[in-house]
Amino acid sequence: MSRKEIDQYTVPRKVSRVRWLDSTSFPAKELHFITGLHLDGKSDTVALWRTKNQRQYEITRSEDIKSTFSPTRIAEAPHRGEILDMRLVEDGQDTFIVTASSTGEIGLYKADIKSDAPLIDRLAVHRHHGFPGLGVAEATSVSVRPQAFNEIASVGGDSKLVLMNVENIEKTLQRSERVGAGMSTVCWRSSTSLAVATKNGQIRLYDRRNITKPVLPPAKDPQRIEPLTSLAQHPTDPHRLVTGNEDGCISVWDVRNLSSPEVRSFKVHTSIVWEVLFHPNESDKVISCSQDGTMATLDWRQAASESILDASKTRDQRVATYWSSIRSVLSINSIDYHARANALLAGSDSGGILHSLQ
Numbered sequence: 001m002s003r004k005e006i007d008q009y010t011v012p013r014k015v016s017r018v019r020w021l022d023s024t025s026f027p028a029k030e031l032h033f034i035t036g037l038h039l040d041g042k043s044d045t046v047a048l049w050r051t052k053n054q055r056q057y058e059i060t061r062s063e064d065i066k067s068t069f070s071p072t073r074i075a076e077a078p079h080r081g082e083i084l085d086m087r088l089v090e091d092g093q094d095t096f097i098v099t100a101s102s103t104g105e106i107g108l109y110k111a112d113i114k115s116d117a118p119l120i121d122r123l124a125v126h127r128h129h130g131f132p133g134l135g136v137a138e139a140t141s142v143s144v145r146p147q148a149f150n151e152i153a154s155v156g157g158d159s160k161l162v163l164m165n166v167e168n169i170e171k172t173l174q175r176s177e178r179v180g181a182g183m184s185t186v187c188w189r190s191s192t193s194l195a196v197a198t199k200n201g202q203i204r205l206y207d208r209r210n211i212t213k214p215v216l217p218p219a220k221d222p223q224r225i226e227p228l229t230s231l232a233q234h235p236t237d238p239h240r241l242v243t244g245n246e247d248g249c250i251s252v253w254d255v256r257n258l259s260s261p262e263v264r265s266f267k268v269h270t271s272i273v274w275e276v277l278f279h280p281n282e283s284d285k286v287i288s289c290s291q292d293g294t295m296a297t298l299d300w301r302q303a304a305s306e307s308i309l310d311a312s313k314t315r316d317q318r319v320a321t322y323w324s325s326i327r328s329v330l331s332i333n334s335i336d337y338h339a340r341a342n343a344l345l346a347g348s349d350s351g352g353i354l355h356s357l358q
Contacts, residue, residue, distance in 0.1 A: 006323045006356045007069035013037040015347025017086040020338040021095055021113070028053055031341055032113050033071070034097055035353065036083030036334075044082055046097060048075040048111050048120055051355075053341055069355040075112075077120040080105060085141045085185075089149045089166070096123075096166070098152055100139035104129035106154055108169050126170040129156030141185035141231075143194070151208075153194055155183035161196055161211055176211045179204070185231040189238055195255075197228035197243055203255060219261040221251060230276045235283055242286050242300075244273025250288055252300050264304045268296050268320050274331070280339035287337060287344070293329040295346055295354070296320040323356055 017036035031053045037045045051071035081103035089096040097109040097120070107125040112118055129137045137157035144166070145151040152169065154162050161176035161183060181200035189195050194206045202218035226245040234240035241253045248269035254262040269290035279285040284301040298320045323344070324332075330349035337344055337358075346354040 006354050008352045008354050009069055009071055011037065011351045011353065013039040013042075013351055014349050015333065015351060015353055016083045017099075017334045018336050018345045018347040018353065019086055019088050019097075020336050020341075020343075020345055021088060021111075022090055022338075022340070031338065031343070033336070033345055034086065034088065034111065035347060036079065036086055036099065038082045044079040045076045046079050046083070046086075046099065046109055046120055047073050048113065048118060049353075050074050050113075050118075053343075069353075071353065075118045075120045077109060077122055079107065079122075080125065084138060087142055087144045089144050091149060098142050098144055098166075100142040100154055100156075101125075102138050103127065104136045104139050104156060104158075106139055106142060106152060106164065106169055108166070124169050126164075128154055128162045128164065128172065129158045129160065131158055140183070143187045145191055145208075146188050147191045153186050153188065155186045155196055157182070159183050161186060161194070161206060163208070163211060174211045176206065177213060182227075184227065184229055187231050187233045187241075189233050189241075193238075195231060195233065195241055197231040199227040201225045201228055201245070203228070203231075203241065203243070203253060203261075205255065205258065216258045219253065219255050219258040221253075221261070221263040221265065223263070224249065224251075224265065230273050230288075232277045234278050235280060237283075242276050242278060244269075244276045244288055244290075246272050248273060248290060248292065250276060250286055250298055250300075252286065252304075264300065266298055266300065266303055266320075268298055269294060272331075274333050275335050277335065277337065280337055281342070287335055289332040289335045289346055291331040293324055293332060293348075295323040295332055295335060295344070323354070 019034045021032040049071040081101035085100040087098045095111040099107040105127045108123045129139045139156045142154045159179045163173040181198045185197045196204045202220045204214040204218045228243045230244035239256045251265040271291040276288045286298045289295045332348045335346045342358045344356045
């Protein structure tokens with residue numbers, strides 16, 4: 001195992017989600033990102049930040065030099081409920097933010113970073129998840145249709161998949177039947193297909209044209225039944241997905257044969273894996289973050305070729321490179337990777353916004 005340096009900027013709130021904004025011109029001297037901020041008993045917010053692109057500056061590092069990562073919060077908007085997931089849509093000059101809330105609502109915001117006075121406007125919000133007559137269910141995950149960027153998919157505590165239009169999120173286009181095991185997270189596999197991870201360790205595939213039921217019986221790993229807590233699609237291989245689960249395992253799936261999927265699992269963390277993503281520049285690697293207070297990069301192809309698979313309930317420290325905050329061991333809730341700046345971003349329960357150049 002190796003451990004890498006990480007910078008940290010602290011805010012007095014839980015950082016529930018982080019997302020980089022891509023830059024229209026690159027290399028850029030400044031980078032922007034969005035966070036979801038939460039504090040019990042206070043108003044949650046969506047915040048826009050600006051920071052130096054550190055690769056554009058000569059930086060001398062030493063043990064007694066204060067962190068070079070010092071972002072500036074330049075805009076903020078209130079948000080109803082804690083942000084449990086967040087996705088960005090960058091359309092020309094406009095940046096739209098889609099959020100999933102603990103209130104069961106899906107929110108749509110617009111961020112203006114071009115003007116002299118940057119701002120975030122809330123355009124629309126609507127509750128899509130709940131139990132009729134019984135109350136709220138959390139909206140746990142949200143994903144935006146690739147290429148067209150015109151539809152949003154969400155799942156929630158009511159165990160339903162919902163499709164809505166970006167231009168009119170109040171209107172439900174389609175709604176799936178309830179899944180008894182519960183849905184935890186969703187991603188688009190392509191512009192016509194969706195994948196949903198469930199709380200009984202299954203992956204269900206849906207055809208966008210009719211999401212009432214999955215297109216085929218669910219895929220499952222016969223070796224494990226732990227709830228799946230995170231999910232991401234491979235950037236170029238439509239049949240490959242990665243999941244994180246409740247006991248700290250990361251699994252890479254090939255779902256060409258749903259009845260008998262190829263699943264390679266690795267014990268990377270010691271607790272819940274909150275987010276996973278394929279490295280945008282090196283898709284043989286997976287980046288993850290966990291309730292155990294660490295982030296990790298797993299070279300899953302190398303680990304599989306060396307037969308370093310999960311064989312115990314303890315973390316196998318040969319499989320990954322780790323980052324963690326030196327100031328806190330609290331949960332790291334969210335990660336994102338800027339492909340062109342080669343910069344990792346994360347948010348934690350302790351209020352840390354974490355940053356590392358790769």
